Amino acid sequence: MKIISEYIDKNKNNYINELKDFLKIPSISTDPEYNKDISRCAEFVKNKLKDAGLNNVKVIKTKGHPLVYGEWLKAKGKPTVLIYGHYDVQPVDPIELWDTPPFEPTIKNNKIFARGATDDKGQAFMHIKSVEAYLKTVGSIPVNVKFIIEGEEEIGSSNLEKFINKNKTLLKCDSVLISDTALYDVGTPTLTYGLRGLCYMEVEVIGPKKDLHSGSFGGVVANPINELSEIIFKLVDKNGRITIPSFYDDVKKITYKEKNNFKKLKFSDKKFAEEIGVSHLSGEKGFSTLERIWARPTMDCNGIIGGFTGDGAKTVLPSKVKAKISMRLVPNQDPLKIAKLFKKHIKTLTPNTVKVNVKHLHGAYPVVTPIDDKSTIAASKAMEKVFGKKIVFMREGGSVPIVPVFAKQLKAPVVLMGLGLNTENLHSPNEHFNLNHFQLGIKSSAYFFEEYAK
Amino acid sequence: MKIISEYIDKNKNNYINELKDFLKIPSISTDPEYNKDISRCAEFVKNKLKDAGLNNVKVIKTKGHPLVYGEWLKAKGKPTVLIYGHYDVQPVDPIELWDTPPFEPTIKNNKIFARGATDDKGQAFMHIKSVEAYLKTVGSIPVNVKFIIEGEEEIGSSNLEKFINKNKTLLKCDSVLISDTALYDVGTPTLTYGLRGLCYMEVEVIGPKKDLHSGSFGGVVANPINELSEIIFKLVDKNGRITIPSFYDDVKKITYKEKNNFKKLKFSDKKFAEEIGVSHLSGEKGFSTLERIWARPTMDCNGIIGGFTGDGAKTVLPSKVKAKISMRLVPNQDPLKIAKLFKKHIKTLTPNTVKVNVKHLHGAYPVVTPIDDKSTIAASKAMEKVFGKKIVFMREGGSVPIVPVFAKQLKAPVVLMGLGLNTENLHSPNEHFNLNHFQLGIKSSAYFFEEYAK
Numbered sequence: 019m020k021i022i023s024e025y026i027d028k029n030k031n032n033y034i035n036e037l038k039d040f041l042k043i044p045s046i047s048t049d050p051e052y053n054k055d056i057s058r059c060a061e062f063v064k065n066k067l068k069d070a071g072l073n074n075v076k077v078i079k080t081k082g083h084p085l086v087y088g089e090w091l092k093a094k095g096k097p098t099v100l101i102y103g104h105y106d107v108q109p110v111d112p113i114e115l116w117d118t119p120p121f122e123p124t125i126k127n128n129k130i131f132a133r134g135a136t137d138d139k140g141q142a143f144m145h146i147k148s149v150e151a152y153l154k155t156v157g158s159i160p161v162n163v164k165f166i167i168e169g170e171e172e173i174g175s176s177n178l179e180k181f182i183n184k185n186k187t188l189l190k191c192d193s194v195l196i197s198d199t200a201l202y203d204v205g206t207p208t209l210t211y212g213l214r215g216l217c218y219m220e221v222e223v224i225g226p227k228k229d230l231h232s233g234s235f236g237g238v239v240a241n242p243i244n245e246l247s248e249i250i251f252k253l254v255d256k257n258g259r260i261t262i263p264s265f266y267d268d269v270k271k272i273t274y275k276e277k278n279n280f281k282k283l284k285f286s287d288k289k290f291a292e293e294i295g296v297s298h299l300s301g302e303k304g305f306s307t308l309e310r311i312w313a314r315p316t317m318d319c320n321g322i323i324g325g326f327t328g329d330g331a332k333t334v335l336p337s338k339v340k341a342k343i344s345m346r347l348v349p350n351q352d353p354l355k356i357a358k359l360f361k362k363h364i365k366t367l368t369p370n371t372v373k374v375n376v377k378h379l380h381g382a383y384p385v386v387t388p389i390d391d392k393s394t395i396a397a398s399k400a401m402e403k404v405f406g407k408k409i410v411f412m413r414e415g416g417s418v419p420i421v422p423v424f425a426k427q428l429k430a431p432v433v434l435m436g437l438g439l440n441t442e443n444l445h446s447p448n449e450h451f452n453l454n455h456f457q458l459g460i461k462s463s464a465y466f467f468e469e470y471a472k
Numbered sequence: 473m474k475i476i477s478e479y480i481d482k483n484k485n486n487y488i489n490e491l492k493d494f495l496k497i498p499s500i501s502t503d504p505e506y507n508k509d510i511s512r513c514a515e516f517v518k519n520k521l522k523d524a525g526l527n528n529v530k531v532i533k534t535k536g537h538p539l540v541y542g543e544w545l546k547a548k549g550k551p552t553v554l555i556y557g558h559y560d561v562q563p564v565d566p567i568e569l570w571d572t573p574p575f576e577p578t579i580k581n582n583k584i585f586a587r588g589a590t591d592d593k594g595q596a597f598m599h600i601k602s603v604e605a606y607l608k609t610v611g612s613i614p615v616n617v618k619f620i621i622e623g624e625e626e627i628g629s630s631n632l633e634k635f636i637n638k639n640k641t642l643l644k645c646d647s648v649l650i651s652d653t654a655l656y657d658v659g660t661p662t663l664t665y666g667l668r669g670l671c672y673m674e675v676e677v678i679g680p681k682k683d684l685h686s687g688s689f690g691g692v693v694a695n696p697i698n699e700l701s702e703i704i705f706k707l708v709d710k711n712g713r714i715t716i717p718s719f720y721d722d723v724k725k726i727t728y729k730e731k732n733n734f735k736k737l738k739f740s741d742k743k744f745a746e747e748i749g750v751s752h753l754s755g756e757k758g759f760s761t762l763e764r765i766w767a768r769p770t771m772d773c774n775g776i777i778g779g780f781t782g783d784g785a786k787t788v789l790p791s792k793v794k795a796k797i798s799m800r801l802v803p804n805q806d807p808l809k810i811a812k813l814f815k816k817h818i819k820t821l822t823p824n825t826v827k828v829n830v831k832h833l834h835g836a837y838p839v840v841t842p843i844d845d846k847s848t849i850a851a852s853k854a855m856e857k858v859f860g861k862k863i864v865f866m867r868e869g870g871s872v873p874i875v876p877v878f879a880k881q882l883k884a885p886v887v888l889m890g891l892g893l894n895t896e897n898l899h900s901p902n903e904h905f906n907l908n909h910f911q912l913g914i915k916s917s918a919y920f921f922e923e924y925a926k
Contacts, residue, residue, distance in 0.1 A: 048782075048783070048784035048785065048786065049782070049783065049784065108786060109780070109782060109784075109786055111780070111782065112683070115682065115683075173784060173785065174785075200688070214687060216687070216787065218785045218787065225750060226748040226749050226750055227748065227749025227750075228569065228748075228749070228897065228900050228901060228902075229566070229569075229899070229900040229901065230748060230899075230900060231870060231894070231898050231899040231900065232772045232774060232798060232800070232899075233668060233670070233800055233868070233869045233870025233871055234654070234765065234868070234869045234870050234894040234898075235748065235765070235869070235894075236765075236770045236771075236772045236798075236800050236869060237712075237755050237756065237764045237765060237768060237769075237770025237772075237800065237869070238744075238753050238754070238755045238761050238764045238765055239748060239750055239753060239754065239755075240750070240752075240754045241772045241773055243704070243773035243775070243776050243795070244704060244705070244708065244772070244773050246701070247700070247701040247702075247704035247705045247773070248701075248705045249701075250697070250698060250701035251698070251701045251702045251705040251706075252705075254698065258691075290692075294680040294681065294682075294684060294689065294693060295680050295681025295682070296679060296680055296681075296693055296694070296825065296826075297824065297825070298694075298824050298825045299692050299693060299825075300692070300693065300694045300823070300825040301691045301692045301693075302691065307692050310691045310692045311688065311689070311690075311691060311692055314691060315691075316690045316691025317690075317691075318686045318690045318691075318695045318698070318789050319695055319697035319698050319701070319779065319790075320686060320697075320779050320780050320785075320786060320787060320788050320789070320790070321697070321778065321779030321780035321781045321786070321788070321790065322697050322776055322777065322778050322779060322781070322793065323776065323777050323778075323781040324775065324776050324777075325773065325774050325775030325776060325796070326563070326565070326774050326775035326796060327775045327776070327777035327794075327796075328502075328503070328563060328565065329502065329503065330502035330503065330563075330627060330833070331502065331627065331628075331672045331774075331796065331798070331833045331834055332502065332562060332563055332774060332775070332796075332899065333670065333672065333774060333798055333870075333871075333899060334774050334775070334899050334900070335772050335774070336773075336774070336775065339776065340781075341697070342779070342780060342781075342785065342786075344686060344690075344785070344787055346686070346687055346690050346691065369754075370751065370752050371750065371751075371752045371753075371754045372750075379784065379785045380785055414687070414688070415685075415687045415688045415689070415690060415691070416685060416687025416688050416787075417687055417787075440685070440688040440689075443682065444685050444688075445683070445684075445685040445686075445786065445787060445788050446682050446683040446684060446685065446788070447682065447683065448682075
């Protein structure tokens with residue numbers, strides 16, 4: 019291990035420069051305008067896997083954005099680890115709030131700023147570099163390794179899901195290793211064992227067939243913005259509970275033991291509120307902040323647009339308005355079932371003075387993974403060694419839609435070895451990744467292979 | 473009159489071509505990007521007034537967009553008419569819904585399509601042409617005439633208001649003639665005697681200091697869109713009444729006589745709903761559609777924007793959201809007082825989990841003008857002659873902010889001789905003006921001068 023660790027230290031600057039090249043590619047998956055960049059990014063990943071010394075490296079076409087695969091299977095009798103990551107990134111707007119351009123990686127205070135830095139290019143790249151460290155020094159890895167890196171995580175992973183279902187032999191493994199989550203806080207080794215699911219909807223409310231003058235028509239025609247406001251307001255009650263009938267039917271209650279574990283983390287609401295710049299937190303009554311984020315379903319309006327939105331004043335009564343509304347789900351909620359309940363509820367909330375269209379844009383199942391598997395134990399030992407601190411087990415409010423698919427289809431435990439931080443602005447302007455954690459992550463990955471081979 | 477009328481008929485095509493040139497200038501007053509076009513448009517009006525044969529024609533600078541003045545004062549002992557119009561226009565978005573480009577005037581079915589066609593370039597132009605018809609044929613007008621054409625009607629007329637207050641001698645007149653309203657319906661001569669006022673506000677709700685990941689933060693931080701939805705919803709109760717305390721204090725009740733007059737117009741709710749493409753009308757309980765539009769205050773959301781509004785899905789918890797909300801007012805409501813009440817009410821509706829900024833963008837006083845003045849009687853006779861039908865007196869839901877200023881500062885009755893139609897998409901895509909009404913308007917203006925001089 020000493021050789022590996024020294025090699026990783028020695029190549030620190032090379033890794034950062036390579037990561038910069040990775041981050042320069044605007045691989046935004048949700049916007050077709052970036053399809054060429056997506057292809058270019060898949061090629062980049064392919065070349066990096068080849069350079070690392072992996073075998074059978076290939077870009078795999080799908081109906082959407084391509085997958086990248088690579089493997090090293092020469093550790094006979096040893097377990098096989100499937101490493102997953104994604105090379106696609108979120109859109110960048112509001113672009114004007116970025117201090118440096120999102121696709122010109124910039125280092126400040128040992129943090130690298132760029133879209134995708136922490137979610138997930140920086141984190142996926144750690145494992146490519148740990149494998150490379152083995153193959154470039156001792157020429158072998160203590161375990162068998164398979165990589166599957168996708169380009170549709172930010173839009174629901176639907177093509178990877180199909181690929182997994184059809185290629186269970188190719189992807190067969192003893193555990194899945196994923197770095198796409200966060201550390202509990204700076205310098206604290208963390209494993210995440212639970213992820214929320216997602217049900218992402220779009221609601222369009224349509225009133226008059228065209229925009230009208232608010233003077234000549236105001237007061238006699240239902241205003242779509244006012245009507246949608248009522249709908250949004252009525253989706254959550256005054257106790258912070260979602261009003262959709264049967265919404266909570268499948269929610270697994272938080273156990274006493276888990277509640278207690280959450281408490282032990284001594285989470286500071288005050289510090290958290292300060293960090294995000296609000297004077298008061300809010301949410302579902304009867305639950306702590308960690309319980310609300312990690313183990314309770316929630317609903318948020320992600321965006322809204324309608325009518326005149328420029329500078330100044332325009333006295334228009336708009337024809338329509340559109341909102342994106344998403345729900346985070348917890349075990350055992352089913353996103354498809356929730357989407358149906360949502361649609362039905364929206365229709366009952368809509369008055370007959372307007373029309374409504376409801377679309378289900380994408381979803382993800384919630385998941386909780388076992389924490390007593392050999393792979394999880396190896397990962398916790400590896401991180402404790404590298405960080406020199408005791409491991410923290412936590413859950414996470416976000417979703418990695420593919421995790422429950424891996425767990426179910428490959429019947430393998432999933433190790434969520436996240437090296438990001440929730441304060442690293444993922445999905446926001448000025449996304450960044452702590453370069454110290456990047457380096458610790460490469461080492462944690464390398465130590466994990468060693469521990470898991472024992 | 474025969475000579476005048478024949479001259480107007482003969483020049484029909486010339487008028488349309490000149491109007492086209494007027495409509496080609498994108499004189500959008502609310503957007504500073506069009507300031508040069510505004511100046512160009514003022515020059516255009518100046519030249520048209522000169523060409524018509526008016527004296528003392530000048531462009532008058534203000535702190536905002538310029539005014540254009542012209543006069544003909546050689547009708548000794550006869551009354552003086554101040555003719556007002558505006559050369560500025562509304563913005564064009566949503567631009568994608570225009571069938572022909574907004575600044576490329578296009579004639580279809582004897583209607584001219586362009587931004588500003590009916591509001592107000594087409595209507596203001598009628599009076600320039602009627603004056604021209606007199607001066608180019610008989611060489612004199614039966615009454616004295618002053619023109620004041622402004623470039624800020626769509627943004628509140630604040631600089632014209634200041635100009636009026638300081639130039640009462642220059643603008644001294646016996647009546648004010650304005651064509652910036654609508655006919656009751658196609659081919660029906662109409663005079664409008666009431667206009668609603670306006671109080672236009674902007675509300676911004678701010679949550680976290682930056683956009684957040686809805687997974688990592690959803691459910692523990694107030695979402696600005698959800699909060700603003702609640703505020704908007706709570707502004708109007710289930711009976712369609714505005715909930716701002718004291719909002720209705722100064723509202724003048726509709727008299728029995730007026731209610732009866734409205735009824736006589738046999739307004740068809742069904743036809744009206746069909747025209748605007750809604751299955752049901754809605755509004756304040758206890759009032760008819762015409763009462764709601766003409767004589768009751770209303771509130772509408774004119775626009776809203778916040779969070780992710782592009783195609784696809786982005787799981788963001790937005791930092792802020794902004795809405796434009798305006799109220800139409802009726803006598804004797806005061807827009808400044810209403811703005812204060814609105815601000816106060818919004819603050820009481822806002823929870824302590826978010827911040828709120830409320831701005832008063834602009835306003836207009838409501839007005840009702842006398843219908844028994846010599847000028848109104850002359851206008852009704854003129855229109856009845858030209859249209860060959862009995863005049864209809866109506867009120868209007870929109871505002872012409874400068875009308876109450878004229879009435880108050882110049883102590884003159886205002887004649888609202890509108891030739892537009894409320895179905896002509898003013899403030900909407902595909903704005904147009906009926907060219908038959910354009911021609912009837914030029915003649916109505918000419919006959920009015922003759923009647924008023926008697």
